[in-house]
Amino acid sequence: MSQTWKFGPPLPPVELPETSHAPDWQQARPASIARALKRALERPHGNWYVVDASRRLGEAPRLFRVAGEDLVAWRAGGELLVAPDACPHMGASLSRSRVCEGKLVCPWHGLALGNEGHGAWGTYPVHEDGVLTWVRVGPEAPDTPRPVLPPRPSLFMEGVIRMEARCDPEDVIANRLDPWHGAHFHPYSFASLSVLDLDDHVLKVRVAKKLVGRLVVETDATFHSPEPRTIVMTIVEGEGRGSVVETHATPIEPGRTAVIEATLATSDREGFRHALKLNRFIRPFIERSARRLWVDDAAYAERLYALRKGASA
Numbered sequence: 152m153s154q155t156w157k158f159g160p161p162l163p164p165v166e167l168p169e170t171s172h173a174p175d176w177q178q179a180r181p182a183s184i185a186r187a188l189k190r191a192l193e194r195p196h197g198n199w200y201v202v203d204a205s206r207r208l209g210e211a212p213r214l215f216r217v218a219g220e221d222l223v224a225w226r227a228g229g230e231l232l233v234a235p236d237a238c239p240h241m242g243a244s245l246s247r248s249r250v251c252e253g254k255l256v257c258p259w260h261g262l263a264l265g266n267e268g269h270g271a272w273g274t275y276p277v278h279e280d281g282v283l284t285w286v287r288v289g290p291e292a293p294d295t296p297r298p299v300l301p302p303r304p305s306l307f308m309e310g311v312i313r314m315e316a317r318c319d320p321e322d323v324i325a326n327r328l329d330p331w332h333g334a335h336f337h338p339y340s341f342a343s344l345s346v347l348d349l350d351d352h353v354l355k356v357r358v359a360k361k362l363v364g365r366l367v368v369e370t371d372a373t374f375h376s377p378e379p380r381t382i383v384m385t386i387v388e389g390e391g392r393g394s395v396v397e398t399h400a401t402p403i404e405p406g407r408t409a410v411i412e413a414t415l416a417t418s419d420r421e422g423f424r425h426a427l428k429l430n431r432f433i434r435p436f437i438e439r440s441a442r443r444l445w446v447d448d449a450a451y452a453e454r455l456y457a458l459r460k461g462a463s464a
């Protein structure tokens with residue numbers, strides 16, 4: 152008889168919904184997913200978009216396409232700058248510039264461009280939140296002068312992945328608002344997944360995550376969307392309580408989305424503070440695990456997009 156070994160203290164018993172022993176596809180509530188998605192899409196966002204992990208943005212210029220605009224990002228004296236990629240002289244791509252004293256030097260006719268701008272060309276508002284870099288593309292909204300950030304643990308190890316999917320941001324959020332697909336769609340990661348509580352704003356699940364072989368760790372986690380292009384999983388009970396996974400969906404252009412996912416893992420175990428020094432060695436494992444899930448979840452989101460587009464054609 153097969154046996155699963157649980158790691159960590161047992162969680163308090165909960166009364167699961169009556170349908171919890173039914174197959175996932177019978178438990179699934181597509182109408183609940185649609186309602187939670189609608190609520191998420193109504194939240195203010197202030198035109199802020201996640202670009203990438205801040206540590207991946209250095210002095211060398213990098214090209215990003217965000218909401219249909221080509222942008223160049225580079226650091227000058229440690230400060231991150233983001234501006235239109237097209238040179239204001241004759242349109243050359245500034246991502247091919249060399250950087251001299253913090254300024255981009257256009258590869259075509261050598262115009263030097265920096266923080267002070269040039270005519271209509273100028274830098275965009277940027278926010279670095281300690282892990283991720285955001286850019287505002289579009290007008291400032293009075294109620295969101297900064298990005299809407301979820302609570303984070305005070306001490307954490309982090310890993311950030313960036314992937315692309317052929318869908319819109321709402322398909323990425325809808326994927327995460329569907330807890331019922333987890334155990335079937337990612338059998339290599341989850342032994343079981345049950346919905347504990349569900350409303351239009353917060354979803355609570357109990358997850359048995361596979362570690363090695365038959366060793367699993369059981370946790371309770373909530374999902375909520377602080378703004379329309381972000382969904383956050385927070386471990387609220389069990390091993391790693393307080394850890395969060397922030398999934399951000401940045402539109403590149405219609406039908407193309409960048410998924411930027413930050414895992415911020417914390418622990419109240421003794422010695423975790425010292426273990427933080429090992430973050431750079433542990434990061435590849437965090438990122439490999441997140442990437443593996445997103446290979447499947449991107450296929451799910453792309454399927455949603457294809458269905459929506461097929462339905463509206």
Ligand code: FES
Nearest residue numbers: 238240241257260
């Ligand atoms: S196109 Fe950049 S300086 Fe001419």
Ligand SMILES: [Fe+2]
Nearest residue numbers: 333336337448
């Ligand atoms: Fe998934």
